[in-house]
Amino acid sequence: MARRRKLTAPSSADLNRIEEEFRRETSGASPMAPIAQVAAEAAQSVPVTDPDVRAENARNASIAKEMQKSEAAGLLIREIPLEEINPEDMVRDRAQLAEADMMELRTSIAASGLRLPIELYELDKPDGNVRYGILSGYRRFKAVQALLALTTASKYSTIKALIRQPGSVPDAFAAMVEENEIRAGLSPFERGRISSIAVQMGVFASTEESVNKMFSAASKAKRSKIRSFALIFEELGDLLAFPEALSEKQGLRVAAALRGGAETALREALGGSLIDSASAEWAVLEPEVAKFEDNARDDRKGGRPTKKARIKGQGAEVKTSTGYVIKREEDSRGYVIRIGGRAVDNEMMDVLVLELQRLLERP
Template identity: 55%
Template structure:
């Protein structure tokens, strides 16, 4: 049987020795000041509190003001309300297909002179790419193409450092459709686009997936335009779709000629028109239209639906005045002037009449009657 060990109560000297050994052990731990008997975390907190300076109310107010200004700056940048001077080399002016085809050299020269004399009065608009490109380009141009090209030309011409950058507003990243709308809105306000340019950008925007189709592109790009104007844009969009690669002078198409060409395309003349344009490359816009008109003039008028009844169509009258009240045109349209107790009336008759032509006539009449 094992002998039990007898426990003895430690003496006062034993307790003092144990306490001294404990103190030596804890003071040797990392983070503790030698001789300290407090926990490390308590010591760190105490030292931080001892070293902290009590800020005055003015200093705290300054910190709060700076924090508020930084927040407002971030919000302005996020909302596209902040202007920055961006290097030209970091902007891609062709990130979006432009609705302008050609730039008038006279207008560009005037713009360059204005910027050289007075600086850039209006910043361009850009959007930031999700990730910078390998060539260092970070932004894509939304609006201000002519201003960008004018500053670029001044940089190349003068090699002045002040033309190496351009003032710009960095817009928030938006959907492609809104970017196209912004571009069209700017050019509609600042320069008159040709009918062909309007139709062209509608087709390209739809092809790039910004809109469901050309119809949707026209309706949204020109949402504030009249119904008649949107109809004309659709006609020129069809010209671009079917003959855009064949036309050498598309911007020279007047509204009347363009609508006539669109009518011929609807009648199925695309193949004949392409063959005519391909056979003899035109030297100028009039020669190109002569080739087109030669094909259009051979097209038969739409067949009359006999089920609609009515009197047989009379032969086209000879063009010119018939008396003092009736005018026959070579296009087969007759204009009759009548008068009643309220004023003078003009009556238009003929198979060539449609809503688009009447809209054009109303615009011409308005232009004649507006005060200078």
């Protein structure tokens, strides 16, 4: 049987020696764990703030965040110096600014201020202080610029603006056209002009793409007419003095003549005439357009028909030497003319309708 060890209490000398050794080993050490000590020191360094002050700081931080989001979304109206804006960075769809309209706009801004901000976009390559181009509000900018030149008043040295960033240059063109279409409808020629210029600048690959993108809300027939006026701008734009005065009917007739090869005759007529009014310009164009239409109606230039026309009864049909098929039908509401055989586009149908109108209006 194991003998039990007898425990004896340490003497006072032993206790003093143990205590002294403990003090030497723990001298300078913190009684807290390191992480607890760091937390304590951080807590001591933060001043105690009033709850109302903390709430106000939180509100200010929230407002600042919302302001940053609004600015990024183009919802924040800013005062931009005119000298930082290049109004001609983007070719405008409106060819001319009517002085009477501009005078009215300047008077309104002088009396009541600019009520509607313009829209700007940041230039990819700023030039000195010039940082922005105009997306919409070109007329408003020019009016404020004129007021600054006239009055030198400092209030006209800046303009209210929204800074937007279209996803691409094509989107910028579309936005500009949409703004003018809504506020002040463009003339048919102006629509065609900007569509053609956008292609020439390389923004779009073709006139069709340009028209479809910038006038996406327009009907198919309207886009077809815009393409016709784009052709007029491309072929005659450098010679026409009053192109915005061309009506849709006149423009479609001119476009049809151009497609038929009348470009040289029309350019010679315009280049050899002194034109001082829209009516005088049409008086020069119309005889040449009429010659083309007369030639188009001349059956002798169409060759022999491939098949003799049937001219009586339901379903009378005519085939042209160019492959078109014209068929007459009748129902309870009257006669119907169908055209097929080859692809028929809106431009051709517009010309045919105008030709029918001319024939029916003759005495």
